[in-house]
Amino acid sequence: MLKLYEHPLSPYAQKVKIALYEKGIPFETTIPNLFGGDDEFARTSPRLEVPSLVDGELAIFDSSIILEYIDDKWPEHPMRPATPAERARVRMIEEICDTYYEAINWGLAEIRYFRRATGDLAAKLTERAGRQIAGMHARLERDLGSRTYFNGEDFGWGDLSVFPYVNGSMGFGFTPPSGSALSEWYGRVAARDSVRLCIDAALPALAGFDQVHQLVESGAFVREYRDHRLEWMIRSGGIEVVLEGLERKNIRFHVEP
Ligand SMILES: N[C@@H](CCC(=O)N[C@@H](CS)C(=O)NCC(=O)O)C(=O)O
Secondary structure, eight states, X not given: OEEEEOOTTOHHHHHHHHHHHHHTOOEEEEOOOTTSOOHHHHHHOTTOOSOEEEETTEEEESHHHXXXXXXXXXXXXXXXXXXXXXXXXXXXXXXXXXXXIHHHHHHHHHHHTTOOOOHHHHHHHHHHHHHHHHHHHHHHHHHHTTOSBTTBSSOOHHHHHHHHHHHHHHHTTOOOOTTSHHHHHHHHHHTSHHHHHHHHHHHHHHHGGXXXXXXXXXXXXXXXXXXXHXXXXXXXXXHHHHHHHHHHTOEEOOOOO
């Protein structure tokens, strides 16, 4: 059976799980030891990131590469739209969500759950994140246009690429404007079995998150500050969070591939 290394709160893992559920492909999930020392997981994911997928002898990391593999290997119920132009369109939406939108929610989690900032700094970062999310929602509203789904007529890759991020923002209280096309789309997509299963798995994981800051403070959990996330923290005004994390050795960059 397929094995998916994941975490229920990872939007990247949620993208992959939604595709697997939509296609009815059986899989088992494992939450790796993200605190290091999980050699089996490290062999599947050189940067120690979830998700990674193990299919027999083959191990694949990166949600987009995994999604491509799944759609190629199990072409029934395709997640990609039919034409090259439409595929490029939804892949661009995915790219922006994965590399811009994700960092904003990640930053909010760094503040709320991992308590990297408190007081005025936390307020400033949260306020900036809220404005960035509103801008992202406006962009998504334009991208959706009059379509039923980001993918077009039917649910697919474009939708599973957007949902985890809009849902993540809502968890922080940043909701698409009521009555907007994005809000209506959210309601349609959240009602799907594939998506419900992901949400249902995420809620209990979130319940345990209130204490997670202690793991960071003790240095047991060293979080990855990579690319767009590192950039988000700096450009949103949190360079001192980065400096303190380096000083206390509870942030990390890339692991050598
Ligand atoms: N480009 C990768 C990104 C995966 C990623 O960054 N996953 C996060 C969880 S959402 C992770 O495992 N981070 C490790 C850490 O924070 O130490 C993908 O699309 O799968």
